[in-house]
Amino acid sequence: MPDTAAQAPTDRTRVRRIAENAHYDRATLHAIIDAAYLCHLAFADEKGTHCIPMACWREGEYLYIHGSNGGRLLKLLQKGTQACVTITHLDGLVLARSAFNHSMNYRSAMVYGVFERVEDKRAALDAFMQHLAPGRQHEARPGSDKEFAATTVMRISLDEAACKVRSGGPVDDEEDMAHPAWAGVLPFVVMHTPPVVDPVCGIAPPAYVQGWTRGG
Amino acid sequence: MPDTAAQAPTDRTRVRRIAENAHYDRATLHAIIDAAYLCHLAFADEKGTHCIPMACWREGEYLYIHGSNGGRLLKLLQKGTQACVTITHLDGLVLARSAFNHSMNYRSAMVYGVFERVEDKRAALDAFMQHLAPGRQHEARPGSDKEFAATTVMRISLDEAACKVRSGGPVDDEEDMAHPAWAGVLPFVVMHTPPVVDPVCGIAPPAYVQGWTRGG
Numbered sequence: 130m131p132d133t134a135a136q137a138p139t140d141r142t143r144v145r146r147i148a149e150n151a152h153y154d155r156a157t158l159h160a161i162i163d164a165a166y167l168c169h170l171a172f173a174d175e176k177g178t179h180c181i182p183m184a185c186w187r188e189g190e191y192l193y194i195h196g197s198n199g200g201r202l203l204k205l206l207q208k209g210t211q212a213c214v215t216i217t218h219l220d221g222l223v224l225a226r227s228a229f230n231h232s233m234n235y236r237s238a239m240v241y242g243v244f245e246r247v248e249d250k251r252a253a254l255d256a257f258m259q260h261l262a263p264g265r266q267h268e269a270r271p272g273s274d275k276e277f278a279a280t281t282v283m284r285i286s287l288d289e290a291a292c293k294v295r296s297g298g299p300v301d302d303e304e305d306m307a308h309p310a311w312a313g314v315l316p317f318v319v320m321h322t323p324p325v326v327d328p329v330c331g332i333a334p335p336a337y338v339q340g341w342t343r344g345g
Numbered sequence: 346m347p348d349t350a351a352q353a354p355t356d357r358t359r360v361r362r363i364a365e366n367a368h369y370d371r372a373t374l375h376a377i378i379d380a381a382y383l384c385h386l387a388f389a390d391e392k393g394t395h396c397i398p399m400a401c402w403r404e405g406e407y408l409y410i411h412g413s414n415g416g417r418l419l420k421l422l423q424k425g426t427q428a429c430v431t432i433t434h435l436d437g438l439v440l441a442r443s444a445f446n447h448s449m450n451y452r453s454a455m456v457y458g459v460f461e462r463v464e465d466k467r468a469a470l471d472a473f474m475q476h477l478a479p480g481r482q483h484e485a486r487p488g489s490d491k492e493f494a495a496t497t498v499m500r501i502s503l504d505e506a507a508c509k510v511r512s513g514g515p516v517d518d519e520e521d522m523a524h525p526a527w528a529g530v531l532p533f534v535v536m537h538t539p540p541v542v543d544p545v546c547g548i549a550p551p552a553y554v555q556g557w558t559r560g561g
Contacts, residue, residue, distance in 0.1 A: 227486040327529045
């Protein structure tokens with residue numbers, strides 16, 4: 130499927146509130162996931178519904194997570210528990226002339242499905258490291274057999290997914306346009322601030338450290 | 346209860362993975378919520394488990410949300426559906442010498458409970474506006490009776506809540522300390538970037554607009 134193809138929404142992913150902000154294409158979905166380092170993962174068990182932040186990354190049409198074998202979440206997901214994964218980037222506060230037309234600018238992606246175990250954990254975790262710090266998978270001390278054995282990697286297909294994006298300025302009703310309140314957007318940007326080296330580290334900073342503050 | 350009092354964890358909020366990062370005091374919980382403009386809200390209905398981003402704010406020992414009466418979520422929450430609300434701020438990528446000791450710095454809060462309807466919607470939404478832009482509740486065109494009637498405000502008690510916070514540099518095992526990989530933290534900060542005024546707005550920027558880029 131080409132990256133720009135639209136995906137038909139399911140009953141769960143069809144956006145009903147402010148439906149004109151919905152996006153069902155792969156390019157929007159991939160961009161929102163790739164801009165994130167973590168997601169919120171919802172699932173239910175006998176104690177109730179839970180919402181847990183998890184580090185995540187994307188390869189192709191899957192979102193990946195990993196964790197210790199001993200964790201409650203990964204044990205449960207391996208039983209085929211239905212999950213919902215959401216990623217949201219907040220871009221600004223939208224100040225309209227009318228109180229009820231205030232809004233926020235954001236990019237949000239929601240994925241429904243069931244996680245599956247990933248057998249090639251080394252390749253998957255190398256891809257995660259490549260997402261965090263390109264090239265670092267060749268520099269860090271690689272995982273031992275014992276470390277890999279204690280870790281579970283899982284992935285969820287991006288088949289059932291939808292995005293919702295709001296951008297731009299406030300939208301006021303015609304009759305409110307003369308109301309004397311400032312109108313516009315107060316924007317947020319996630320910035321990269323200078324790397325903080327471990328005090329006992331004597332290694333020269335690699336490219337992804339030197340270039341960190343140019344990103345973000 | 347004083348702000349600094351610790352709260353006993355419940356079976357659901359007791360942190361089991363890396364328990365030394367758990368915080369059960371009110372001050373940590375309040376600070377994490379107050380630094381946020383949105384939360385992720387998980388709930389289950391007959392279609393499955395969902396995770397939805399929602400604007401939120403805190404007053405006292407409650408987290409508030411609002412939305413259109415017609416929305417699926419608010420209808421369901423009014424039936425007493427159990428919810429889990431999570432807020433996560435990502436502060437940095439923690440690069441350790443060993444691949445498996447990589448981590449992230451973050452501040453996360455999780456709240457379990459049942460939402461209740463808020464009757465005094467005007468006071469609650471004024472408090473929300475005060476959180477977004479202090480003083481603006483006196484400037485924007487106030488909501489009409491019809492607008493208030495179409496909106497539901499709900500809140501969840503912070504009684505059953507827990508926070509998890511990681512900060513600081515990488516922690517490597519003694520035998521990895523000589524491994525020649527750069528070690529340290531690549532930090533993130535959410536910055537406020539210059540306000541974008543609505544092109545047809547002729548109103549002078551109020552204090553919260555003029556001071557926007559000094560915050561964040």
